[in-house]
Amino acid sequence: MSIKDEQTAALADLIACPTCDALYQNVEPQFQQRAVCTRCHTVLSAPIKGSVARIVALAIAVVVFLIAAVFLPFLRIEANGFKNASSIFDAAFSFSAAHLVVLSIAVLILILFIPMARAALLIFALSPLLLQRPPFRGAYLAFRWSEDLRPWSMAEIFVLGVGVALVKIVDLARVEVGAAFWLFSILVVFNVFQDTLLCRSSVWRALDRARNGVRND
Ligand SMILES: [Zn+2]
Numbered sequence: 642m643s644i645k646d647e648q649t650a651a652l653a654d655l656i657a658c659p660t661c662d663a664l665y666q667n668v669e670p671q672f673q674q675r676a677v678c679t680r681c682h683t684v685l686s687a688p689i690k691g692s693v694a695r696i697v698a699l700a701i702a703v704v705v706f707l708i709a710a711v712f713l714p715f716l717r718i719e720a721n722g723f724k725n726a727s728s729i730f731d732a733a734f735s736f737s738a739a740h741l742v743v744l745s746i747a748v749l750i751l752i753l754f755i756p757m758a759r760a761a762l763l764i765f766a767l768s769p770l771l772l773q774r775p776p777f778r779g780a781y782l783a784f785r786w787s788e789d790l791r792p793w794s795m796a797e798i799f800v801l802g803v804g805v806a807l808v809k810i811v812d813l814a815r816v817e818v819g820a821a822f823w824l825f826s827i828l829v830v831f832n833v834f835q836d837t838l839l840c841r842s843s844v845w846r847a848l849d850r851a852r853n854g855v856r857n858d
Contacts, residue, residue: 656842658683669846688843693857696844697767699835700760706824706831707757714819716803718810729753729821732803751795756828759794762787767844770851780848788841797829 656667658678665685670676675687689695710729717726727735733748766783769776777783800822807816847857 656685658685667842669843684840686842687840688846689838689840692838692840692843693767693770693847695838696835697764697771699831699838700763700767703760703828703831703835704757704764706828707753707760710821710824710828711753713821713824715821716807716819717817718814719817720814726819748799751793752799752825753796755790756794756796756832759787759790762790766848770847770857773856774851775854776848776851784844784848794832796825797832800825800829 654667655664657664658681660683661678661681663678663680665676665678668676670686670688672688672690676685677683678685712728714726715729715732717724719725729752730749733752734742734745762783765777766780766787767776769780803822807818810816850857
């Protein structure tokens with residue numbers, strides 16, 4: 642083994658704290674235990690038994706819910722005998738000025754397409770592991786992209802924004818929230834669950850084990 646190979650192998654045994662860069666030996670904690678950075682208390686690894694199956698199940702639910710939310714009514718507003726029902730596309734494209742079309746497209750990308758892309762990438766990267774098969778080529782890249790997209794997935798901010806807007810107009814008009822609004826609200830809860838279950842270092846280890854033909858629990 643060359644010196645470079647030895648150095649690479651030695652580095653693979655180390656894990657860096659994502660917050661303060663402190664280096665630790667990469668020892669996998671038992672299920673329900675956590676590895677915490679002693680310097681800044683960031684959680685480095687917190688494996689949960691069966692988390693891969695639950696992450697994939699939640700990702701499938703996110704895809705189904707988002708597709709359903711596109712077709713179901715989002716809001717129904719009634720004021721002075723005038724009724725208007727709108728879908729999520731109507732809500733995003735409600736800016737009438739031409740130069741705000743860019744904003745509408747950005748809203749749709751952030752609330753629909755990025756959450757859907759994240760879920761699809763997770764399903765692609767992790768579903769072979771459930772069947773005790775090696776991951777697809779590109780699974781590592783797919784998981785990295787899904788993590789990179791995490792800060793840009795803004796369905797919860799959208800639900801919060803709509804909630805605030807509804808409180809403001811509730812005196813002026815009768816507002817009924819549609820099924821799509823509730824689907825988005827449930828998606829917020831799913832996202833919280835998924836973030837709790839998704840321990841990045843455990844997923845990388847699970848991918849490594851599957852690639853090397855070792856069974857994942
Ligand atoms: Zn740290």
